[in-house]
Amino acid sequence: MSQTHSDFDTNLSSADEAVAAFEKDDRTALSVIRHAVRDYPTLVPALVLFVSVLAFGFIAPRFLSPGVLSLVVQQVTVIGIVAIAQTLIILTAGIDLSVGAILVVSTFVMGRLAVSAGVPLPLAIAAGMSIGTLMGAFNGFLVAKIKLPPFIVTLGTLSVFTALKLWYSGSESIRNSDIEANAPSLLFFGEAAARPFGATITYSGIALILLAIIFWYILQHTAWGRHVYAIGDDPEAAVLSGIKTDRTLISVYAVAGLICGFGAWVAIGRVGSISPISFEEINLATITAVVIGGTSLFGGRGSIPGSVLGALIVGVFTTGLSLAGVDDYWQMFAVGNLVLIAVALDQWLRRASQ
Amino acid sequence: MSDTTNHHQPVLRARGLMKRYGTVVAMNGADFDLYPNEILGVIGDNGAGKTTLIRAISGATVPDHGTIELDGKEVQFRTPDDARNEGIETVYQNLALSPALSIADNMFLGREVRKSGIMGSLFRKLDHKHMETFARDKLSELGLLTIQNINQAVETLSGGQRQGVAVARAAAFGSKVVIMDEPTAALGVKESRRVLDLIQDVKAKGMPIVLISHNMPHVFEVCDRIHIHRLGRRLCTVDPKTISMSDAVAMMTGAMEPPVDAISA
Numbered sequence: 001m002s003q004t005h006s007d008f009d010t011n012l013s014s015a016d017e018a019v020a021a022f023e024k025d026d027r028t029a030l031s032v033i034r035h036a037v038r039d040y041p042t043l044v045p046a047l048v049l050f051v052s053v054l055a056f057g058f059i060a061p062r063f064l065s066p067g068v069l070s071l072v073v074q075q076v077t078v079i080g081i082v083a084i085a086q087t088l089i090i091l092t093a094g095i096d097l098s099v100g101a102i103l104v105v106s107t108f109v110m111g112r113l114a115v116s117a118g119v120p121l122p123l124a125i126a127a128g129m130s131i132g133t134l135m136g137a138f139n140g141f142l143v144a145k146i147k148l149p150p151f152i153v154t155l156g157t158l159s160v161f162t163a164l165k166l167w168y169s170g171s172e173s174i175r176n177s178d179i180e181a182n183a184p185s186l187l188f189f190g191e192a193a194a195r196p197f198g199a200t201i202t203y204s205g206i207a208l209i210l211l212a213i214i215f216w217y218i219l220q221h222t223a224w225g226r227h228v229y230a231i232g233d234d235p236e237a238a239v240l241s242g243i244k245t246d247r248t249l250i251s252v253y254a255v256a257g258l259i260c261g262f263g264a265w266v267a268i269g270r271v272g273s274i275s276p277i278s279f280e281e282i283n284l285a286t287i288t289a290v291v292i293g294g295t296s297l298f299g300g301r302g303s304i305p306g307s308v309l310g311a312l313i314v315g316v317f318t319t320g321l322s323l324a325g326v327d328d329y330w331q332m333f334a335v336g337n338l339v340l341i342a343v344a345l346d347q348w349l350r351r352a353s354q
Numbered sequence: 355m356s357d358t359t360n361h362h363q364p365v366l367r368a369r370g371l372m373k374r375y376g377t378v379v380a381m382n383g384a385d386f387d388l389y390p391n392e393i394l395g396v397i398g399d400n401g402a403g404k405t406t407l408i409r410a411i412s413g414a415t416v417p418d419h420g421t422i423e424l425d426g427k428e429v430q431f432r433t434p435d436d437a438r439n440e441g442i443e444t445v446y447q448n449l450a451l452s453p454a455l456s457i458a459d460n461m462f463l464g465r466e467v468r469k470s471g472i473m474g475s476l477f478r479k480l481d482h483k484h485m486e487t488f489a490r491d492k493l494s495e496l497g498l499l500t501i502q503n504i505n506q507a508v509e510t511l512s513g514g515q516r517q518g519v520a521v522a523r524a525a526a527f528g529s530k531v532v533i534m535d536e537p538t539a540a541l542g543v544k545e546s547r548r549v550l551d552l553i554q555d556v557k558a559k560g561m562p563i564v565l566i567s568h569n570m571p572h573v574f575e576v577c578d579r580i581h582i583h584r585l586g587r588r589l590c591t592v593d594p595k596t597i598s599m600s601d602a603v604a605m606m607t608g609a610m611e612p613p614v615d616a617i618s619a
Contacts, residue, residue, distance in 0.1 A: 038507070222478040223466035226459055230452040240414075240450035242435045242464030300454045 038349050041294045041302060045309035048292075048338075052313060056320030063323050066199035076315040077189075077204040078103075078270055079285050081263040083293075083307040084215050085136075085256035086286040091219075092252055093232040093299025094143060094150035098135070099260050100282040101161035106132040106264035108165065111174040111274040114183035121185050129261030135161060136257020140250035158283070165276055174274040189269030204266045208308065211259070216304045228252055232299025288335060289314055292342045296350070313338065362389050363426055365562050366411060366442070366531055371420035373406050380406040381417065382586035388531060393553065393563045395573040395594070398583030398606055405535075407583065408566055412444040412533050413437030424530065435464075443528030447535045449520045453509035458482070458489040460508050461523045492526040493518070496555050514545030518552060525556045532556060533564040538572055550576055570599045582606050 037043055057064035082099050089096045110128035113119040119127070135157070142153040179186050189204040219225035227248045230238040238245050268274055293310030295302020314335055321331045368386035373379075380403045388394050398404045409415035411422060413431030422429055424440055431437045434444065451460050462485045468474035469481045486504050493504075498518045508516055517537055524532045534553065538546040546569075553576055557563055567573050573580060574594045582589045582605050589605060590612035597613075604610035 035510070217477075221480050221482075223468070223480060224478070226455065226463065226466060226480070229455055230463055233452040233454045236448070237450040237452050238463070240434060240444075240446055241452070242438060300452070 034349060042306045042309060045293045045306050045313060049309050049313050052316050056316060060323040063320055066197045070199035070201060072315040072319050073205045074202055076311040077208045078263055078267045079282060079289055080208045080308050080311040081211055081266055082260055082282055083286040083289040083311050084211055084304055085259035086290050087295055087302060087304055087307040088228060088252050089256050090290050090295050090297060091228050091232045091299060091302055092249060096256060097154040097283050098139060098158040098161050099286060100279045101158050101165060102132050102135045102257055102260040103264050103267060104279055105161055105165045106261040107268055107274045108169045110186060110264060114186055115174055115178050121183055125265055128264055129258055132261025133254050133258040137250060137254035140253025144246040144249035169276040171276055176273040187269045187272065189266040190272060204270050207266055212304050212308045219304060229300055288339055292338050296346045364389050365425060367423045368411060369421050371410055371417045373415060373417050379586055384587045388562050388564060390562055391560060392578040393557055393565055393576050395577035395580040396564060396566045396583060397573055397580060402583045403586040404566055404583050408533060408535060412442060441529035442531045443524035444533040445520045445524045445537060447539065449516055451508045451516060451520060454507055456505045456507055457519055458486045458504045460519060461489045492522045496522050496552055498522060513541050514548050517541065517549050521552050528561060532561050535566045538569055574599055584608065
């Protein structure tokens with residue numbers, strides 16, 4: 001009797017070993033593509049960018065000139081930088097609707113201090129970036145400690161920060177001539193670093209590339225980066241693995257605020273002036289770039305290079321279509337379709353992994 | 355009974371553990387002993403308080419009263435991290451793996467290894483090569499090397515393979531005790547067999563194991579002793595070689611009194 005209990009599966013040794021031997025199941029061409037796309041998430045946005053640049057070059061040959069191509073890059077630098085911040089947050093399965101407000105508040109802190117109050121520029125910039133970090137950390141505190149959904153938190157702080165922006169700015173812009181007279185270095189990122197072959201390479205474009213490399217490195221090669229993915233992927237597994245999820249989440253929102261603060265400096269250079277009503281559509285523009293770049297809104301998968309490519313794709317579509325003489329609303333139509341396709345692709349990949 | 359193990363000092367010993375959730379008493383003076391080199395099965399009906407007991411010794415729940423001793427030294431666990439730092443690793447029923455991360459990333463999640471020198475100290479760079487080699491070694495020790503790519507995402511693995519990764523992680527980092535909560539509950543017959551072999555492999559490395567399971571054939575096959583939990587405390591421990599499964603089930607449901615000599619064990 002004491003023997004019978006283990007007899008029930010003795011015949012298994014003669015059974016087909018396919019599963020027990022831990023082999024992979026057979027692969028079809030479609031599953032190979034699925035695996036490739038999942039393992040290299042930037043593959044799709046890179047291909048889309050490449051094909052769309054060629055396609056618009058075919059439709060409107062002027063598009064392929066160095067001047068126009070570099071203009072596309074300039075147009076997306078601020079969106080690209082803020083998209084890096086947005087990527088960090090979306091990787092944790094969050095979302096930040098307040099990035100635009102954080103950015104504009106930071107531009108006013110920098111501008112007011114450097115232009116009106118005569119504070120030395122490095123101090124003014126540090127103050128602006130610190131305020132950005134604080135606002136981000138406030139979002140993070142509400143998400144991690146009070147356990148509120150990120151969408152609601154940042155919807156609320158979007159209004160709060162927007163109100164602070166209007167109050168602090170007195171609803172008045174800081175003019176380009178005032179900045180040039182008092183704190184010209186605030187416009188540094190709008191200047192051209194080089195002009196090869198009729199292209200204009202601004203410091204803002206270089207800043208975007210450098211920032212993307214830095215945060216790609218941090219996500220891939222530091223423990224903090226791995227934890228950002230783990231929290232978005234499965235928060236409970238992250239806790240059980242010993243990750244301090246609250247602290248990590250707050251730091252993610254704070255770092256996103258810091259990036260927006262830096263983006264503020266770049267934005268001042270890019271626009272040339274500081275206005276309380278600028279960058280109001282950047283919240284959705286960055287989410288668009290992140291999603292087109294292949295980062296999943298459900299968290300845990302995606303990449304920084306993807307988001308930069310996503311921002312570039314949006315830039316290529318809008319510039320390309322307008323060069324081709326297509327009306328504004330068709331540009332929106334095209335970008336909207338890109339978002340839908342990107343989200344559908346993400347769902348398909350997720351199902352493939354179950 | 356089990357007189358070969360009882361002479362040793364227990365690796366893990368708990369006395370009089372109490373835990374109350376409001377008016378519900380989850381643990382009511384529970385005792386627990388785990389001896390070196392054994393697989394201890396923990397069985398009990400739903401609601402008997404097995405999970406609370408296991409959570410207490412793995413640091414996930416802080417008991418209201420009672421003591422826990424590790425190698426004869428009293429310990430107090432406030433978080434799973436505390437227990438892990440003392441060498442107690444737990445394989446949770448949901449595995450606590452991050453599906454989109456790679457096998458190597460998952461093995462080191464929460465205890466990543468940085469490169470030596472300035473790249474590690476200033477730039478916080480992870481030593482991917484070391485972690486991959488270590489993960490590959492640990493998987494091959496347990497005969498799981500047929501997982502081709504250590505960098506493939508855990509979500510691409512089958513249920514049994516995921517369990518294998520979680521067990522390998524626990525075996526690799528646990529220095530004193532490995533706790534497994536329902537490791538075969540979600541698996542098919544063949545994969546269960548593979549995981550039971552894995553448990554034996556981990557034991558062969560000299561690691562005592564606590565196995566919580568509802569699957570009586572599995573418990574009776576691999577365990578050296580069986581701890582029967584009932585109404586928030588240990589009812590008795592029995593030797594699977596001298597008792598039948600139906601008697602064990604009868605004791606755990608209260609249909610039968612435990613044998614007198616088993617109560618003190």
